[in-house]
Amino acid sequence: MHTHQNESAFDVIVVGGSYAGLSAAMQLARARRRVLVIDAGRRRNRHADRSHGFLTQDGAEAAAIAAQGRAQLRAYPNVAWANETAVAARIDGDGFDVALPDGGTVRGRRLILATGVADTLPAVDGLEERWGTSVFHCPYCHGYELDEGAIGVLAAGEASLHQALMLPDWGQVTLLLNGAFEPRQDQLAALARRGVAVERTPVARIEGRADVVLQDGRRLPLAGLFVATRTHIASPLAGQLGCALETGPMGPYVATDAQKASSVPGVFCCGDLARPAGNVALAVADGALAGIAAHRSLIPELAVLA
Structure with a gap:
């Protein structure tokens, strides 16, 4: 993606297109919101040939699960995809600007981080x-x-x-x-x-x-x-935005509430980035929570129910 988007281009930008990010984006796509997924293609489990324990997909190729999810998501006309690394993010007024490697920026009203962690052996x-x-x-x-x-x-x-x-x-x-x-x-x-x-x-x-x-x-x-590997947060974006962290037995992760909201309003985090340990099934569940919560946060009238 090499073009600058107009300021109101996306309701939600999802950074990270593995299991959690795909699941989050799917909820938003089905809510007919404009979604951009930015993904560099480096799943944490890319070294594993098979995935086990995920209902209906036990023993499937890990890459095939991700590819199928990607294809199903991209079939929605309101979803855009960028095969890029998001290099920076900042709060700008009532939204977020995300910088891409070519110097361009994209803007979203909400931000979902599903950037995962990296393992140190x-x-x-x-x-x-x-x-x-x-x-x-x-x-x-x-x-x-x-x-x-x-x-x-x-x-x-x-x-x-x-x-x-x-x-x-x-x-x-x-x-x-x-x-x-x-x-x-x-x-x-x-x-x-x-x-x-x-x-x-x-x-x-x-x-x-x-x-x-x-x-x-x-x-x-x-x-x-x-x-038991040591893990570190794979992307600098959560740190740049000031998301509060917690420390688990393997390493730091982003603190979220039960709806996967971070300490920064409008920023939701899911998957391995936002839990002390996880797997594919938990990442998909976390992503669904984050996607639904991000969608609801875009509807200010829901505040009357609080």
Whole structure:
């Protein structure tokens, strides 16, 4: 999109066209509002081939779910799409200006941010290239396919305890402390009750599918490896607008109310950007909430119901 839009062009601009953004835009499209979706095409789960646990789409290709949603949304004549990165956003009077890389700006009366988060993995040789194929963070998304095999949890901090205590429902678990932290006695007892082995020898590298090679030369063959990533907000827009943040176990996220409104009037946030952890189903639900709330906020007469 290289043209400047007129000042009243869009009722709502949705930044981020993955599952949450698509869901938000769909509600607004069906409310016959003028919507612009700005999307750079970098879904958080782009490294995963299959998506699991999303009703009617269990086992479908993750990219295919997004592509189908995109095609259905773009069939609405009141929806515009920009394959761009939104580089800046600012409040301007009773609306918002969003800057695009070519120097152009677009204007919307409301703004929905669905820009997601980016994952930072521990610095272990061989880990990053297996992310999404044999190294995971969500057992509900990937645990069942490991067929109750040997599972590793690579500690990145105390949040990894949560993974280690959950994952025995999916297989035989080894918690690889890797110097990240030392569990307390009560935590060790809980791990023992769940049948989790604790390995203190540091990890040298990951080989094969998800084989862990320890620094003493031992090799632990695994069906899959889980790691609690650190996350950071992928886009600067929420920060530029002054949206209040909260800190979760994995990293910061935007604080919202039950209708996905941020602390900045007229700005709604949804998906992984606005929750401590999530998945496709939760992103779609969050997006629907944000889209409906943004639409209702455009109808001032609804205030008489408050």
